[in-house]
Amino acid sequence: MRADEAVIDEAAQWMALLQSGEVSLGERAAFDAWRTADPRHQQIIEQMGGGLNLLRNPSLRGLPRNSLLHSLNAPSSRRRFISGSLSVLGVALLVGLLGRRYGWLPEAGELATGTGERRDFTLEDGSALTLNARSRVLPLFDAHQRLLALRSGELLVDVAKDPARPFVVETEHGRMRALGTKFLVEQGEDATRLVMLHSQVEVVTSGGARQVVEAGENLLFNSQNILSLQRNKGHESAWVQGRLEVRDRPLSEVIDSLRRYRRGILHVSPEVADLRLSGLYPLDDSDQTLQLLEHSLPIRVTWHNPYWVSIEPRS
Incomplete structure (x- = not known):
């Protein structure tokens, strides 16, 4: 940015x-x-x-x-x-x-989480759903299909078997169809990421591109194209346990994850946004995570007050 x-x-x-x-x-x-x-x-x-x-x-x-x-x-x-x-x-x-x-205001039947909140839900078909912080999803189940419309944020779903009704997760970039499986979906600003934990899912982008994703793989796609297909790193669902596990990722992505768990402004200077890092950090104590980042990177974290924190190059 x-x-x-x-x-x-x-x-x-x-x-x-x-x-x-x-x-x-x-x-x-x-x-x-x-x-x-x-x-x-x-x-x-x-x-x-x-x-x-x-x-x-x-x-x-x-x-x-x-x-x-x-x-x-x-x-x-x-x-x-x-x-x-x-x-x-x-x-x-x-x-x-x-x-x-x-699509910003709550819809009837919508499931949502607030800042710093993770929640577990049991859907009407028995599927288990976990929402990450600041996430919104609308279940739309009928006699023919089970649809989760992910409006924002991230979800993990363990799908109950129902051969008569396919299970679909939809984002603004496309649809993911499964019969019985466990997977994670995150809707980002420009693309959606699917992380397969068990079984397989077929992805169809809004533009019609198709890809089957197997267990142990993750797929990044936008409305038109399949952007990448990779093996899972093994830490993609760590947020369910309140952990942020990072392996060679830019600082900007780490801070984006923390924003879901912190009120106010977290400002990152463009001069340090691309610094790469690896580590394990607590999501539920963002102050501690910011301190750990300051100790491990050439950055200075300034608390102007509890609701406004800036991250700049260390002088």
């Missing part, structure tokens, strides 16, 4: 949090500190919606904190927001972005 995009992303998160009406005094103070720390921060806040007047808009007042934070993690909608022209990002657009027409 480029520097300007990162600032826009942070501003959007602050505005959504403040608009929820659930902001604490500490979070409000953190926003004020962030806003005054850099002229660009105030400028982008004003361009997004006429400054803080947006926060008094009755159409948005009181939307739940988790709904708003889910909104900002919905890949397709978040891209529309960040890539849009700031000159036209006013109240009407933000209302639209937070509206159901973009």
